[in-house]
Amino acid sequence: MMVIRPVARSDRNAITELATKTGVGFTSLQDDESQLNDRIERMLRTWDQQAPLSEQGYLFVLEDSDSGKVVGICGIEAAIGLSEPWYNYRVGTLVHASKELDVYTQMPTLFLSNDHTGYSELCTLFLDPQYRHGKNGHLLSKSRLLFIATFQERFADKLIAEMRGVSDEHGHSPFWENLGRHFFAIDFAHADYLTGVGQKSFIAELMPKHPLYVDFLSDEARAVIAQVHPNTIPARKILESEGMRYEGYVDIFDAGPTLEAYVNDLRVVRKSQTRTVEITSAEPTGEIHCLIGNESFAGYRAITGTPEITESHILLTREQAQALHVTSGDTVRLAPLFAQENLS
Incomplete structure (x- = not known):
């Protein structure tokens, strides 16, 4: 993993x-x-x-x-x-123009920013x-x-x-x-x-x-x-x-x-949601590829997977839970891994 x-x-x-x-x-x-x-x-x-x-x-x-x-x-x-x-x-534009000479030029420029x-x-x-x-x-x-x-x-x-x-x-x-x-x-x-x-x-x-x-x-x-x-x-x-x-x-x-x-x-920020962890011995049956991370600051962990997700819980295998350093009852944050997928 x-x-x-x-x-x-x-x-x-x-x-x-x-x-x-x-x-x-x-x-x-x-x-x-x-x-x-x-x-x-x-x-x-x-x-x-x-x-x-x-x-x-x-x-x-x-x-x-x-x-x-x-x-x-x-x-x-x-x-x-x-x-x-x-x-x-910063890529910008400088304009050089003279109405009397009927000259108008736009010059692409680089500005130190x-x-x-x-x-x-x-x-x-x-x-x-x-x-x-x-x-x-x-x-x-x-x-x-x-x-x-x-x-x-x-x-x-x-x-x-x-x-x-x-x-x-x-x-x-x-x-x-x-x-x-x-x-x-x-x-x-x-x-x-x-x-x-x-x-x-x-x-x-x-x-x-x-x-x-x-x-x-x-x-x-x-x-x-x-x-x-x-x-x-x-x-x-x-x-x-x-x-x-x-x-x-x-x-x-x-x-x-x-x-x-x-x-x-x-x-990822807009679509991320939180779920409570439930550990299961069954194989993952979800259809959405998810990005999953724990909520520990110094002990942060993140993985991908296709877990089963309910409105309140996420079902993780024991291996996934160990990788994330979480146990049943902990909260994780998850988001669809790809733009074309949605959690709900």
Whole structure:
């Protein structure tokens, strides 16, 4: 059974191994042991309720309970940009007009922005390639939304997710080569690494503050604005199916799109319900694929299944109950795993 649970110190080696598989452009999971250790400790302080809002974050792992192997990771930042500026580009328009000359032109532009300061962020979604099948990707991504639905008071009203932009296997980013490299004599891979270890604001502060005309970029660079890395297409589709949308903001380094939504508009949040647990020895007879999570903050667990559901109860097998760390009489929160399904 595949189970979502909070990260533990004992997961360091497994997460380090996952980090070696991400490739250039996966900013939030760098192959850097010191940075990873610091981040895990910050997450643990959050669950111990000892971290200020500016430092609060949540990191979950996907564990194969049969083997005990950690095969995926995902995260949430509670409030971005409170300890250091949060930068991205807002894609906008400047108008140049002259009534006397009968000239009117609209120029697409990039404006350096801090508009998402204070928002919550979905981040660090990575699934081992060997486990990219079945419902594993949906569980890994959407479990964060169920956690937010359960503990909504701990998050901002609006949520964003920065999508990985276009770069090749050699770390070549068309957007960076045409824009960022003019201000920094470093490769995109190095800029990506510095961002991942917490130096994004330092780099961003050296970027030009005035609007940049998109038409001055190369055709190759313009073509990748708001486009995602091929490996990120499934993750983008999942988030869009939950109600997140591109609203005109892109990453300052690779121009990957930022998806956003109000938390209350997210499908999992809107459709989630609570039920009382009843443990059964019978095989599951439900027809709806459900995302199921307990209501324990520090001991959070989430799984998928097709349980029988009544108006007041959910019937879980003993194995499912053990995976969720619940017993008969406990309450769980559940939501349809897929958009086309409904609980009632």
